Amino acid sequence: MKNITPIYPDAFIPYGTWGGSWFPAWHTSALAEVDIARFAAEAMPLVLSKKGVPVSELDYLVTGSTIPWLYKFWGSPYLSHSLGHRLPGFHVEQACATGLQAVVKAAAQVQSGSHKVVGVLTFDKTSNSPAGVFPNQGTYRRTEVISDIWDNFGYDPSTGQSGFNPAKGETSMIACAGRAARKYKLDINEVAELSLWRYQQYYEAKKSGALNNILFPMKVLDGRGQPLGEVTDDYGVRQYTSLEQVKAERQLDTCVIAAGQTHASDGMFTALVTTAEKARQLSRKPEISIQFVATAEYRTEAGLMPEAPTFAVQQILARTGLKMSDFVAVYDHNPFAVNDAVFAKSLGWDWRNMNNTGCPMVYGHPQGPTLMRVIVEALERTVKLGGGYALVFGCAAGDVGIAAAFRVQGAKATGKGRRGGKK
Numbered sequence: 001m002k003n004i005t006p007i008y009p010d011a012f013i014p015y016g017t018w019g020g021s022w023f024p025a026w027h028t029s030a031l032a033e034v035d036i037a038r039f040a041a042e043a044m045p046l047v048l049s050k051k052g053v054p055v056s057e058l059d060y061l062v063t064g065s066t067i068p069w070l071y072k073f074w075g076s077p078y079l080s081h082s083l084g085h086r087l088p089g090f091h092v093e094q095a096c097a098t099g100l101q102a103v104v105k106a107a108a109q110v111q112s113g114s115h116k117v118v119g120v121l122t123f124d125k126t127s128n129s130p131a132g133v134f135p136n137q138g139t140y141r142r143t144e145v146i147s148d149i150w151d152n153f154g155y156d157p158s159t160g161q162s163g164f165n166p167a168k169g170e171t172s173m174i175a176c177a178g179r180a181a182r183k184y185k186l187d188i189n190e191v192a193e194l195s196l197w198r199y200q201q202y203y204e205a206k207k208s209g210a211l212n213n214i215l216f217p218m219k220v221l222d223g224r225g226q227p228l229g230e231v232t233d234d235y236g237v238r239q240y241t242s243l244e245q246v247k248a249e250r251q252l253d254t255c256v257i258a259a260g261q262t263h264a265s266d267g268m269f270t271a272l273v274t275t276a277e278k279a280r281q282l283s284r285k286p287e288i289s290i291q292f293v294a295t296a297e298y299r300t301e302a303g304l305m306p307e308a309p310t311f312a313v314q315q316i317l318a319r320t321g322l323k324m325s326d327f328v329a330v331y332d333h334n335p336f337a338v339n340d341a342v343f344a345k346s347l348g349w350d351w352r353n354m355n356n357t358g359c360p361m362v363y364g365h366p367q368g369p370t371l372m373r374v375i376v377e378a379l380e381r382t383v384k385l386g387g388g389y390a391l392v393f394g395c396a397a398g399d400v401g402i403a404a405a406f407r408v409q410g411a412k413a414t415g416k417g418r419r420g421g422k423k
Helices: 036-050 072-082 098-111 150-154 173-183 188-208 243-247 276-282 305-320 337-347 370-384
Strands: 018-020 060-064 089-092 117-125 131-135 143-147 218-221 227-231 266-274 289-299 327-333 388-396 400-409
Touching: 018 036, 018 370, 036 072, 036 117, 036 218, 036 266, 060 072, 060 098, 072 089, 089 098, 098 117, 098 266, 098 289, 098 370, 098 400, 143 150, 173 305, 173 337, 188 243, 188 337, 266 276, 266 370, 276 289, 289 305, 305 337, 305 388, 305 400, 327 337, 327 370, 370 388, 370 400
Parallel strands: 060 089, 060 117, 327 388
Antiparallel strands: 018 266, 117 266, 131 143, 218 227, 289 400, 388 400
């Protein structure tokens, strides 16, 4: 394994001190009816307790979400109160890049020496999302009403484009995927095959129990403490059994089909970032070392969001000298199959050797915690294969791509899998 100097040499992720809820599709679980921020804060001690870590070990809290929630003004200090351990901290928000940004910001806190054990808590609820009323003298109507989910998915304020009209180049999220597919001359047959492969990867991971160590059943209570239900699965995942079934779906835009795009969901995810010494103390496998090697962000041309992560990854490769063949695990936040097809075509990577245990395109897209789950699945995969470098990347609103490389050392291989994935 090549020796690359980490960007945060004093910051470590203790192996196994992570986990979260399953990601039920919106309006399919009791999470639709509760304050997701408070639920996530109260769930964090549950997750950490399963890993043998009391919340009293934390001395700082970085939280991340994208959709407004009750008492958001109070941020991380309020949420730390809800989890039972009053802490300082701050809140991060950058659309679907939030999960990765929160982990990076936590590492910076440790590297600076400001704090030793930083908790990272990400969450979001797309179900029953709020609408905001904004007085605005700069507009004709003087008052703007925004439905946080629907209006932001269908309108890009930086370009002024809205709706779903590919002929006019209007930029809804689906139109971005179609535009990228046309630019890279993607083939719907390959995109359909890729989409089915992603579902098969997820089905196999669930069947093998590979996700049971990071995703936990959680009871949902109302304000009186009475049970509303229990979240025990990624509810809403579609079932596909053949390529013909996938190919039979109508194209919503070029190479965009139902099987090849994600769905809105709810959920939470948490992890820790700490010093080398504390990482050894808190992890049940202290011999494993996990560090940040590099991060990158890139903003591409308007309306081409699916290609942005590829450019962010290229920046990491150029900066570190790493090659794609150096990565043991490659995982991404992919709202569309088009994302993976563009990445594979641009870098000559085999899309079959990505997202081996699942991806947001299949299990859902709760925004804030999405990339956190992606990171954890990538790190678990890397540990299983005996260590090495893990690559994580994804896109975010505003035609942004974000990527990070992690180094895992001290792990012993416990499972089979391909190392490297060039075509």
